[in-house]
Amino acid sequence: MTSLTRPVRPTGFSVLRVGRGSFLLHRRATLVAVLLGAVLAVTAVVYLCVGESFVGPTEVVRVLCSAVGGGQPSPDEFVVGTLRMPRLAVGLLAGAAFGIAGSFIQTVARNPLASPDVIGVTQGAGAATVAAMTFGLAAPGTLPYVSILGGLAAAALVYVFAWRRGLHAARFVLIGIGISVALGSLTQLFLTKGDFLVAQQAKVWLTGSLNGRGYDHAAPLALILLVLTPALLWAARAQRTVLFDDDTATAQGVRLGRVRLCLTVLGVVLASVATAAAGPVDFVALLAPQIARRLTRTAHIPLVGSALTGALIVTVADLLARKLFSPIELPVGVFTAVVGAPYLMWLIVRTRSRSGGTS
Amino acid sequence: MPRATRRRIGPTAGSALLLVLAGLLLLAVLLSLAAGSRQIAPSVVVDALLHGGGSDDAQVIWSLRVPRTLIGVMAGVALAVAGTVMQGITRNPIAEPGILGVSQGASVGVVCAIAFLGVHSLNGYVWFAFAGAGIAAVAVYVIASGGRGGASPVKLALAGTAMNALLASVVSGIATTDARALDEFRFWHVGSLSGRSAEIAGQTWPFLLAGLLLVAAMARGLDALALGEDVAKGLGHNVPLLRILGGLGATVLTGVAVAAAGPIAFTGLAVPHIARALVGADHRWVLPAAALLGPVMLLVADVLGRVVFPPSEVPVAVMTALLGVPFLIALVRRKAVVAA
Numbered sequence: 001m002t003s004l005t006r007p008v009r010p011t012g013f014s015v016l017r018v019g020r021g022s023f024l025l026h027r028r029a030t031l032v033a034v035l036l037g038a039v040l041a042v043t044a045v046v047y048l049c050v051g052e053s054f055v056g057p058t059e060v061v062r063v064l065c066s067a068v069g070g071g072q073p074s075p076d077e078f079v080v081g082t083l084r085m086p087r088l089a090v091g092l093l094a095g096a097a098f099g100i101a102g103s104f105i106q107t108v109a110r111n112p113l114a115s116p117d118v119i120g121v122t123q124g125a126g127a128a129t130v131a132a133m134t135f136g137l138a139a140p141g142t143l144p145y146v147s148i149l150g151g152l153a154a155a156a157l158v159y160v161f162a163w164r165r166g167l168h169a170a171r172f173v174l175i176g177i178g179i180s181v182a183l184g185s186l187t188q189l190f191l192t193k194g195d196f197l198v199a200q201q202a203k204v205w206l207t208g209s210l211n212g213r214g215y216d217h218a219a220p221l222a223l224i225l226l227v228l229t230p231a232l233l234w235a236a237r238a239q240r241t242v243l244f245d246d247d248t249a250t251a252q253g254v255r256l257g258r259v260r261l262c263l264t265v266l267g268v269v270l271a272s273v274a275t276a277a278a279g280p281v282d283f284v285a286l287l288a289p290q291i292a293r294r295l296t297r298t299a300h301i302p303l304v305g306s307a308l309t310g311a312l313i314v315t316v317a318d319l320l321a322r323k324l325f326s327p328i329e330l331p332v333g334v335f336t337a338v339v340g341a342p343y344l345m346w347l348i349v350r351t352r353s354r355s356g357g358t359s
Numbered sequence: 360m361p362r363a364t365r366r367r368i369g370p371t372a373g374s375a376l377l378l379v380l381a382g383l384l385l386l387a388v389l390l391s392l393a394a395g396s397r398q399i400a401p402s403v404v405v406d407a408l409l410h411g412g413g414s415d416d417a418q419v420i421w422s423l424r425v426p427r428t429l430i431g432v433m434a435g436v437a438l439a440v441a442g443t444v445m446q447g448i449t450r451n452p453i454a455e456p457g458i459l460g461v462s463q464g465a466s467v468g469v470v471c472a473i474a475f476l477g478v479h480s481l482n483g484y485v486w487f488a489f490a491g492a493g494i495a496a497v498a499v500y501v502i503a504s505g506g507r508g509g510a511s512p513v514k515l516a517l518a519g520t521a522m523n524a525l526l527a528s529v530v531s532g533i534a535t536t537d538a539r540a541l542d543e544f545r546f547w548h549v550g551s552l553s554g555r556s557a558e559i560a561g562q563t564w565p566f567l568l569a570g571l572l573l574v575a576a577m578a579r580g581l582d583a584l585a586l587g588e589d590v591a592k593g594l595g596h597n598v599p600l601l602r603i604l605g606g607l608g609a610t611v612l613t614g615v616a617v618a619a620a621g622p623i624a625f626t627g628l629a630v631p632h633i634a635r636a637l638v639g640a641d642h643r644w645v646l647p648a649a650a651l652l653g654p655v656m657l658l659v660a661d662v663l664g665r666v667v668f669p670p671s672e673v674p675v676a677v678m679t680a681l682l683g684v685p686f687l688i689a690l691v692r693r694k695a696v697v698a699a
Contacts, residue, residue: 032418078690113517118517118520147611160652161688161692164692169619170511170512170513170689171692173513173516173517174453174512174516174687174691175688175691175692176514177516177517177520178687178691179456179684179688181624181625181680181684181687182680182681182684184680185410185677185678185680185684186679186681188549188673188674188677189667189668189673189677189681190676192668192671192672192673192677193668193671201687256448257553280527282524283524294438325536328535328536329535330535330536331531331535334528334531334532334535335528337524337525337527338525338528338529338532340519341521341522341524341525341528342525344517344520344521345502345522348502348503348505348506348514348517348518348521349502349505349506350505350506
């Protein structure tokens with residue numbers, strides 16, 4: 001053993017010591033996360049200001065403070081606190097959940113194309129939710145859990161059909177596209193079955209709109225994110241070990257199969273819960289991790305960055321959807337699709353290898 | 360197709376098979392006329408068709424079910440033949456107007472014509488459907504051929520998915536901002552045979568005929584192309600011209616189908632494969648077989664959609680997708696598609 005005067009440290013990282021523990025922090029990733037957080041905070045305030053009537057930023061901050069600290073009520077309490085806040089909360093949480101889900105599944109598949117909205121997870125969650133709504137099978141409070149079941153079932157279906165002496169990325173994506181079309185059609189079928197009022201309700205939900213979303217949509221999402229926090233902390237570490245090629249990872253003692261399964265299940269659950277709250281908002285799970293990774297320039301997909309980028313995408317898209325053609329509100333999914341679909345096309349044009357590894 | 364059996368079918372066996380398929384189509388037409396929220400006995404259907412008459416049943420048949428069935432037959436023929444041609448010229452087993460986003464392109468063309476130019480007649484907006492279908496087809500093919508590996512099935516399907524998502528959001532964006540005709544637009548989101556008048560069928564057939572003639576003229580060229588580009592060139596075919604003409608034919612047929620019935624996916628995928636399994640690889644037999652089978656599939660899907668949740672109706676595009684997806688999965692699980 002040679003003694004070193006300076007500890008060996010990977011380039012680009014700093015060591016953070018807390019008590020007896022220590023972490024490696026990627027400097028650029030940390031900087032990006034802080035900046036994204038700041039941009040997100042500004043966007044959130046703008047989001048609360050803008051609408052049918054304009055509320056000044058100072059007034060918005062006062063409402064926020066009174067909500068937290070309980071000062072004297074502001075005259076704009078109703079517009080900002082009751083109308084816009086819940087909607088913002090749903091957008092932020094759903095965007096973050098989509099971003100995290102995308103980062104897990106893209107990491108496991110080693111392929112940006114295999115994001116939950118391309119391979120049918122969100123469509124599965126949608127079909128299950130609409131079925132539960134129109135057949136009256138579930139109470140409104142349990143809808144997010146029905147949605148999780150739907151997402152998991154869709155993922156399992158894609159996996160079973162794509163498995164043939166191993167998984168091939170191209171086959172996996174093609175089967176995923178097929179299953180998502182089938183599930184989309186099933187959703188339409190269920191809509192026809194339901195009585196008019198329920199069908200109308202389900203249709204509004206299906207457009208992927210944040211219009212009329214309240215705390216009752218945000219609460220289960222927040223709860224599930226909170227419950228999953230320990231799992232997410234574990235996953236942030238596990239995400240990097242999966243990146244090694246199979247032999248290296250196995251030699252380092254990583255149980256690849258198990259880690260991949262856990263990451264996939266986590267991703268599917270998060271995408272489904274987000275779908276239950278905000279409806280199928282397309283392409284956020286595809287876009288957010290890719291943008292975040294380009295910002296941080298890391299080899300792996302940064303978890304915090306993806307979550308923040310996802311939240312930012314949904315918030316900005318909803319802001320545009322509300323204001324661009326006002327007084328008409330567009331569904332937020334329209335905007336994310338207009339940005340996301342060309343990006344997917346660009347990804348196809350510049351793919352280097354056809355298969356992109358197994359998943 | 361590269362992997363299709365080289366089995367050829369003789370003229371006698373081929374004609375017999377086509378006769379059987381024609382019989383099948385006749386049955387499907389009868390079924391489509393008889394079934395629905397008001398069940399009508401087949402004998403009454405035949406009687407009403409032959410003698411007309413003023414009974415309620417005859418009214419229902421002549422004013423509602425005959426136009427609907429006619430449009431179903433036309434759209435079925437157009438989509439099945441378009442799918443066969445697309446699979447031939449791209450040499451790709453999963454090429455199909457719906458999956459590749461061509462139908463959705465035609466749909467956007469129609470929606471733009473209605474929303475921005477105030478065109479409301481089929482003779483007017485069918486041209487926009489052609490333009491939209493053509494642009495979408497070229498765009499998807501160019502995107503899929505970019506990068507390494509050429510236009511492989513997975514890249515075509517992904518480019519088509521992206522195109523579908525983009526165009527669907529354009530349609531819903533226009534439909535949301537243009538509230539006056541929301542009902543008119545809903546039709547262009549999910550294809551359906553309901554509520555289309557006989558007038559539409561009357562205006563559609565010249566375009567359909569033109570597309571079919573164009574495609575029929577190049578059946579031999581498609582056969583040569585199935586053997587590979589170099590072989591086709593060696594046999595004296597002009598491959599680029601063949602592709603352009605084929606693309607034009609497929610675009611016209613898709614545009615006709617969409618203008619008549621809205622975007623309907625998966626008919627053009629499943630039918631050519633069934634036809635090839637029945638009559639072999641020779642396009643002079645595959646094309647007529649597909650033209651007979653296409654309407655059978657579409658009409659059966661439509662009847663299923665009418666009876667599954669009476670009295671409401673499931674749009675035919677939903678039913679064809681449900682019938683067609685197992686086909687896609689079976690095709691993809693065969694190794695040839697992914698390794699291509």
